[in-house]
Amino acid sequence: MSYLKEKILKDGVVLDGNVLKVDSFLNHQIDPVVLKEISNEFIEYFKDKEITKVMTIEASGIAPAILVASHLNIPMLFAKKTEPSTLSNEDQFSTNVHSYTKNKTSRVLVSKQYLTPDDKVLIIDDFLANGEAALGLIDLVEQAKAEVVGVGICVEKSFQPGRAKIEDKGVDIFSICRIASLENNKITFVEDEH
Template identity: 45%
Template sequence: MKELEDRIRRDGIVKGGVLKVDAFLNHQCDVELFDAMGAEWARLFEGAPINKILTIEASGIGIACIAARHFGNAPVVFAKKAQSINLDGEQYSTTIYSFTKQREFPVIVGRRFLSPDDHILIIDDFLANGCALEGLIALCESAGATVEGIGIGVEKGFQGGGDKLRAAGYRVESLARIAAMDAETGEIAFVEA
């Protein structure tokens, strides 16, 4: 998606092995850009019987909510990273490793929000090594839900997470795929479409 790539070039910051896009994607949110991203995923997944969107707290929530408008206002469920008194009843849970936080998190979804009748589109802001997505897929499998696809804002293609998920048979549609980043020059190269 050219609009997202252009924004990354203009406002993205390469810091070590991390691409900071907090000016528009995962700290300060550009709602107009999110809407364009949702429209693009709706185009890419046209015809898929998606009736629910799943993401993980916190950065994926805003993007998923706005994208849901392009999927008939499908409900958005987000996996929580910590147990709280607000989580009642039975739950699906698993553990994921966060590349950016450099630690493991439990992820939890109440059983009443995922079922075998659900056809899920997983949406997240970033894909690096794929651990978060593997955790969300595990939650869907536990519920008997069908994963129709995975929509990613920015994929760091050189880290292999997307390739691993595609090889496992999942349809992954990343709107910007990064081929390489240079921390010294700040240069970002994208995978050619």
């Protein structure tokens, strides 16, 4: 069993509404051992892709994404949820991302300068549920006419439709940890992993 799974079983907390709280080690406080294992798993799975850039969305995706990018010695790019004063409208690719948790649609953006048609982009995020963030990132890469070589997810809620939406786009998706159910406050994983 992967260390991330062990950690989820040990320290993850299931809250009402199918919410898995992992803020002691993944998306608020970050455990360096968990993060290193996550990064190693992504690097191993995507090792045959000629990745030129790792991409994520602020804020919780940044830690795993930068570790992977550092290891591969390539740049990391994170999509922003607020408009920087240093970036004018015509210099951005932007898309709308709906958060079901927050019941809010936000515009996310990247500078056109940092995504080019030559880029082969690995998208990394901490969670996948409805797939909105990952689809938004894929949309940004497609606007730049760059290529998405894959999507790497730390924790996938496999009982929600995110994975299917990404597979429908023909994109390779790899999740370190796939959760089949959080019902009755019990965490069960998908047997047939990845």
